[in-house]
Amino acid sequence: MKLNIAVLPGDGIGPEVTAQAVKVLKAIAINFDHVFTFSNALVGASAIEKFNDPLPEATIETCKNADAILFGAIGKTSYDLDPYAKIRPEQGLLRLRKTLDLHTNIRPVIAYDDLLIKSSLKKTQIKGTNILIYRELTSGIYFGDKYLSEDNNTASDVCKYTREEIERVAHSAFKAAQSRKRKLTLVDKANVLESSRLWRRVVQELATQYSNVEVNYTYIDNAAMELIINPKQFDVILTENMFGDILSEEASVIVGSIGLLASASIGDNHVMFEPIHGAYTKATNKGIANPIASILSAAMLLEHFGLDDEASLVRDAVEKSLTLHITTPDLNNKYDNITTTKVGDFIEDFINNPDETNLN
Amino acid sequence: MKLNIAVLPGDGIGPEVTAQAVKVLKAIAINFDHVFTFSNALVGASAIEKFNDPLPEATIETCKNADAILFGAIGKTSYDLDPYAKIRPEQGLLRLRKTLDLHTNIRPVIAYDDLLIKSSLKKTQIKGTNILIYRELTSGIYFGDKYLSEDNNTASDVCKYTREEIERVAHSAFKAAQSRKRKLTLVDKANVLESSRLWRRVVQELATQYSNVEVNYTYIDNAAMELIINPKQFDVILTENMFGDILSEEASVIVGSIGLLASASIGDNHVMFEPIHGAYTKATNKGIANPIASILSAAMLLEHFGLDDEASLVRDAVEKSLTLHITTPDLNNKYDNITTTKVGDFIEDFINNPDETNLN
Numbered sequence: 089m090k091l092n093i094a095v096l097p098g099d100g101i102g103p104e105v106t107a108q109a110v111k112v113l114k115a116i117a118i119n120f121d122h123v124f125t126f127s128n129a130l131v132g133a134s135a136i137e138k139f140n141d142p143l144p145e146a147t148i149e150t151c152k153n154a155d156a157i158l159f160g161a162i163g164k165t166s167y168d169l170d171p172y173a174k175i176r177p178e179q180g181l182l183r184l185r186k187t188l189d190l191h192t193n194i195r196p197v198i199a200y201d202d203l204l205i206k207s208s209l210k211k212t213q214i215k216g217t218n219i220l221i222y223r224e225l226t227s228g229i230y231f232g233d234k235y236l237s238e239d240n241n242t243a244s245d246v247c248k249y250t251r252e253e254i255e256r257v258a259h260s261a262f263k264a265a266q267s268r269k270r271k272l273t274l275v276d277k278a279n280v281l282e283s284s285r286l287w288r289r290v291v292q293e294l295a296t297q298y299s300n301v302e303v304n305y306t307y308i309d310n311a312a313m314e315l316i317i318n319p320k321q322f323d324v325i326l327t328e329n330m331f332g333d334i335l336s337e338e339a340s341v342i343v344g345s346i347g348l349l350a351s352a353s354i355g356d357n358h359v360m361f362e363p364i365h366g367a368y369t370k371a372t373n374k375g376i377a378n379p380i381a382s383i384l385s386a387a388m389l390l391e392h393f394g395l396d397d398e399a400s401l402v403r404d405a406v407e408k409s410l411t412l413h414i415t416t417p418d419l420n421n422k423y424d425n426i427t428t429t430k431v432g433d434f435i436e437d438f439i440n441n442p443d444e445t446n447l448n
Numbered sequence: 449m450k451l452n453i454a455v456l457p458g459d460g461i462g463p464e465v466t467a468q469a470v471k472v473l474k475a476i477a478i479n480f481d482h483v484f485t486f487s488n489a490l491v492g493a494s495a496i497e498k499f500n501d502p503l504p505e506a507t508i509e510t511c512k513n514a515d516a517i518l519f520g521a522i523g524k525t526s527y528d529l530d531p532y533a534k535i536r537p538e539q540g541l542l543r544l545r546k547t548l549d550l551h552t553n554i555r556p557v558i559a560y561d562d563l564l565i566k567s568s569l570k571k572t573q574i575k576g577t578n579i580l581i582y583r584e585l586t587s588g589i590y591f592g593d594k595y596l597s598e599d600n601n602t603a604s605d606v607c608k609y610t611r612e613e614i615e616r617v618a619h620s621a622f623k624a625a626q627s628r629k630r631k632l633t634l635v636d637k638a639n640v641l642e643s644s645r646l647w648r649r650v651v652q653e654l655a656t657q658y659s660n661v662e663v664n665y666t667y668i669d670n671a672a673m674e675l676i677i678n679p680k681q682f683d684v685i686l687t688e689n690m691f692g693d694i695l696s697e698e699a700s701v702i703v704g705s706i707g708l709l710a711s712a713s714i715g716d717n718h719v720m721f722e723p724i725h726g727a728y729t730k731a732t733n734k735g736i737a738n739p740i741a742s743i744l745s746a747a748m749l750l751e752h753f754g755l756d757d758e759a760s761l762v763r764d765a766v767e768k769s770l771t772l773h774i775t776t777p778d779l780n781n782k783y784d785n786i787t788t789t790k791v792g793d794f795i796e797d798f799i800n801n802p803d804e805t806n807l808n
């Protein structure tokens with residue numbers, strides 16, 4: 089298969105982790121006789137520094153011409169601390185999601201047996217957790233009208249949803265549930281928000297088309313609690329943009345490190361794959377950034393194109409690295425010198441030689 | 449002291465738990481020579497059933513004439529499942545908060561040594577946790593303009609804040625931090641929301657007036673993760689309405705049961721005290737509802753009026769009940785027949801006879 093992949097490493101630890109994912113994709117291409125080409129482009133703070141624009145036109149072009157996008161991370165502490173900044177790294181990511189209409193964001197939350205001990209939660213509670221979060225990604229309060237008064241004393245954001253926006257991500261979530269444990273939980277705040285009540289109505293209606301799926305409804309405050317108390321009750325979680333942001337990052341505590349969570353952002357014409365973690369500026373170039381979220385995002389990319397054996401091999405390699413403690417410090421208390429690159433190298437070696445890597 | 453207390457038991461388990469808190473307040477009055485009078489009023493689904501209004505005028509009057517309000521819980525499953533309902537129990541609570549201008553909601557999150565084992569989190573991680581959440585309670589997306597299109601296909605909610613709304617709750621939070629560990633964390637989503645950037649600006653400005661308080665800024669998604677990974681890093685958390693709702697319910701996993709979390713809602717002219725849990729319809733009249741959140745809310749009421757010895761005695765009684773496993777099933781795996789009323793009775797007895805209750 090030929091795939092043209094746009095690579096947007098972004099800021100902070102983005103470039104380091106993305107480099108490992110690219111390395112892994114290259115190894116897959118060689119071993120399975122695919123032709124993957126990679127085109128790099130700037131986004132976020134690094135694009136602001138060069139072009140005063142977090143999403144330059146050239147980057148959009150590169151993405152539009154690609155079959156898939158591999159995204160790193162964006163963000164920088166100086167912007168976080170400056171609430172007056174008009175141009176911000178995050179705008180690069182948000183505008184990209186909007187421009188390419190990447191409406192459906194899928195975030196798997198899987199508790200690996202080898203990592204149960206690393207979680208903040210008790211082992212028995214999390215063992216076997218396997219959740220797919222479907223987060224709406226191009227609407228809601230992220231993209232509604234924003235307002236700041238002239239005198240800087242009043243500010244507002246609008247959370248707006250239309251039936252169509254809800255339906256498309258909901259259909260995908262229902263279909264995913266059908267191929268899994270047939271449970272879908274809608275998370276909203278329908279006791280307070282009009283937009284949430286629209287979500288609940290639309291999902292109630294769609295539910296009649298998916299009669300073999302058990303549908304539950306819960307409020308975001310309750311979901312934030314239940315996700316920790318009893319994560320195994322969830323199969324597919326469907327939710328709006330902001331609640332999905334919160335729940336998915338919270339869910340990282342089940343898995344043991346936010347450095348493990350991958351995601352796919354699916355639109356009708358474009359697809360993007362990115363770790364859910366941020367740019368983690370402090371850790372830049374220290375070799376401590378966990379590349380697994382980025383590598384697993386690459387595995388989701390492969391799966392998206394039907395390359396299931398290839399994706400499985402990447403996942404096997406990742407699991408082997410966890411079993412053998414070839415992991416960055418966020419997960420490792422056995423060895424203390426396993427860098428970002430070493431994890432990538434190990435996974436690359438495993439792909440090249442699945443049967444021998446055990447002996448290293 | 450004379451106190452006129454409005455009692456709004458509400459729906460579901462509200463009446464059962466509130467009855468225990470009233471019992472405790474009566475015991476305090478007798479033992480400390482106070483005169484507490486109680487006036488009951490309807491709110492929520494029970495008010496809708498009787499008056500077709502979740503907050504009847506008579507209830508507002510009762511509250512306005514009282515020195516303090518003790519609130520139970522509102523909500524009912526039939527409304528949760530009906531996103532078309534125009535009259536909803538929650539409106540009773542929200543309109544009450546707004547009408548009485550109860551802008552500052554304080555939710556303590558304390559890990560009791562006797563309950564460390566009950567938490568979903570590992571003991572070492574939570575031991576010693578003591579967080580005060582300051583949640584803005586009368587603005588934000590809860591109270592902004594709501595819209596539903598004629599054809600029911602588009603819905604929106606506005607999250608709006610003014611500088612004044614932020615300042616008043618922020619001042620209280622800063623002052624609380626000064627009397628504690630001098631750390632304040634603002635939780636927002638300033639990388640995306642205009643309203644969050646206003647929060648960040650205002651808090652940055654106020655911080656200069658509280659130079660002995662260390663101020664940190666974090667995004668809600670990150671906070672939802674950090675609250676679980678390392679709750680001990682937090683002292684005072686300050687946040688807007690919706691994020692406060694989510695974080696405080698999530699925080700219940702640290703404490704071991706949502707049935708333990710109390711809150712105070714403070715306005716310039718009125719004060720209200722309520723458990724953070726909901727009406728939990730399923731558990732109604734089964735004797736399994738934990739009354740401690742309501743009883744600790746009564747303790748916060750006593751403290752608010754400077755009755756510190758009285759409040760301490762209530763807290764001691766609660767802790768004793770935890771130590772002796774005189775607790776409802778959510779916390780108990782030692783005895784299986786301790787009902788809501790029994791917990792209330794034990795705490796009442798302790799107040800009447802602090803030195804003897806040990807022997808019971």
Ligand SMILES: CC(C)[C@H](C(=O)O)[C@@H](O)C(=O)O
Nearest residue numbers: 178181333364366639640669
């Ligand atoms: C960086 C930020 C704008 C982004 C978001 O809030 O969507 C991130 O947190 C994510 O989850 O992808």
Ligand SMILES: CC(C)[C@H](C(=O)O)[C@@H](O)C(=O)O
Nearest residue numbers: 279280309538541693724726
């Ligand atoms: C019942 C509901 C409207 C309320 C809220 O969201 O504020 C509750 O969850 C709370 O936290 O007090």
